[in-house]
Amino acid sequence: MAKVLYITAHPHDDTSSYSMAVGKAFIDTYKEVNPSDNVVHIDLYKENIPHIDVDVFSGWGKLQSGKGFEELSAEEKAKVGRLSELCDQFVSGDKYVFVTPLWNFSFPPVMKAYIDSVAVSGKTFKYTAEGPVGLLTDKKALHIQARGGIYSEGPAAELEMGHRYLGIIMQFFGVPSFEGVFVEGHAAMPDKAQEIKENAIARAKDVAHTF
Secondary structure, rough: OOEEEEEOOOOOOOOOOOOHHHHHHHHHHHHHHEEEEEEEEOOOOOOOHHHOOHHHHHHHHHOOOOHHHHHHHHHHHHHHHHHHHHHHHHHHHOOOEEEEOEEEEEEEHHHHHHHHHHHOOOOOOOEEEEHHHHHHHOOOOEEEEEOOOOOOOOHHHHHHHHHHHHHHHHHHHHOOOOEEEEEOOOOOHHHHHHHHHHHHHHHHHHHOOOO
16 A cells, blocks of 8 residues: 655645646546555645744754754744654655646745755655755655746746756655646637647546556
8 A cells, every 4th residue: 555645835726727627637646546555645736735934943052962852942943843744754654746837937935935944864865975865755745836827848947947857856865756637828829728638637537557
């Protein structure tokens, strides 16, 4: 039985979001194909994801200096403790499914905050004399992304930084398999929007059978 973390970063649901609609099609099909797997939905817009701020740095500093967790301030305990929970949950997953829109060439800020919470030395990667080494070498990941324009090819391809960023992070963590399912061009070609959406949903369902 595999544990799948279904991580969504969109304020809207599948009725009004293209990425969430394709994501729902994927995860519903995945559950049908893998009924014994444990799917955990992490809605980043509903989660408490502390930003790395002065309290977090202070708390981490105290722990690294040998102080116990109980010696941290209330603010430090709350933030550092929550970040640790998020990272441990991420490490416990076997498969990751990220669902995001392309916003300003990247993704919503809640996704960056979440990545910051799980990019922890000693848990998802480690430093060695030869450089950093990823520790999640037995995982796999998928990114479902909606893009209003065309970014898979042409002049805008080099501007896309959401999928590319997640790909780099997964590589940094040592995740050997990272796929993408994209729904793109629906804003640029509104007359074909429904067709574009349906094709992406079909693609997502196909990927769900082999993920």
